[in-house]
Amino acid sequence: MDKRSVETSGRPHQYLIELMTGGNVILDLDTTSETWRAHRRAMRTLLAPKAVKDFQPIMVAESSQLLLDMMQSPKDYAKHVGRYNYSLVLSIGYGKRCLPFWKDGGEEPALFRGLKAFSKTVNEAPPLDDLPFLKYMPKPWAAWKEAYKHVKALQSGLYFGLMEEVERRLASGDTNGCFFEDVLTKYQAEYQMSREVTAYLSAAILEAGSESTTATGQTLQEIDNLLPDGRAPTMEDINALPYVRAFVREAFRFRPPSPTGIPHCLTETLQYRGYVIPKGTTLTINVWGILHDPEAFDEPDEFRPERFLLSEHGTKPGVDDGDWRSSIPFGSGKRLCPGMNFALTSLTHAVALLAWAFNFAPAIDPVTKQPIPVDVNAYEPGLPSAPKPFSPSVTPRTPEKAHLIKQRYADATLAFAKYETFLNDEERKALAEERQALLD
């Protein structure tokens, strides 16, 4: 699909999704759409390797919050990882952090509520694209007719709300260099985006960006060898940590977040290996099948990062991997995930830090005193696939590391400051006191 990208990069039309998104979301649009083109161009400037480098200070600062949260409440690990990913894209995109919302009984961010409502509506609706007559069912028998309006209102409320916040900051001169400031002052006019199309750029940044980025003895050894003084690994250290990079690649192979990719469709009739495949045909990449093929991988159902140290794609000796590429979990052709560099950089850094900071083990059953086994095949239904909650035991590797985690978080205050201007004086004071208390 990379080589025939021109014909294979369409998206199948999905009636209900189009109703919910108003035909404004990059992920669901055809490559011929003006909105797709404008969003894709704008994303390129946001996620180019240089821009990713510019955003490193906030990536490092957010990773400090992640370590602290993990240390303080390991059972909430999934919330911490979700917050970390969301806060990163929110800070970079809109210049605004997401603080740990569960503290003090805070409400879940609108993005997460919108995504849940979206999945629920899609899962519960009848197959409207396969049986189009169902579209005409009267409302009392078609709950999706109300549900989709609720999703649309939640999502567009979030997107327009964020855009208006940046507009207000621009008007008051209170800017902080976030991506949406450039969108409003440059790209909106340059790519001729209407107000609605501009607001919906949020779907590309927030939804695609925060949903999917949500995964050790040898790792520790490697980190300890590289950093004998016990300091935390930095972004610059990542290249010298091949096992950590192999660990991340193995995680994507072992449990790809989109096991069957996101469907494409043919925009032209295609001839392939003697077959004629008509225009409009839906194409699905069997990502899971490719990455678990026993012909290509030794014991594909085992989690073994070492395989990526032995060959570029982790394949076993003798396999012709000339046509393979490491981006398979990120899609293909013109639709290849524009956030791939960003996701891999932030994830590899976070994995290195977590391995540096903590010992991970299964939690102990309080009754039997035995480790509670983790079922690596227990997954929540829906996409992207997420593991069912489990209870890890996460403990700092040494008391010095526990201290360094707190210190690191306190040091991040400076990098956080320009992304916390939305707080009122009282909230800012409370946060400062909380940070000070950590060090006392």
Ligand code: HEM
């Ligand atoms: C673990 C992290 C991630 C994974 C595994 C992932 C995976 C994917 C996949 C499989 C697709 C569909 C590609 C296709 O249709 O062939 C996609 C599309 C997309 N991703 Fe990601 N993604 C990740 C992170 C991100 C991040 C961090 C961003 C942005 C901040 C992002 C933005 C997008 C966008 C905008 C699209 C739509 C592209 C289009 O339809 O033209 N993704 N991603």
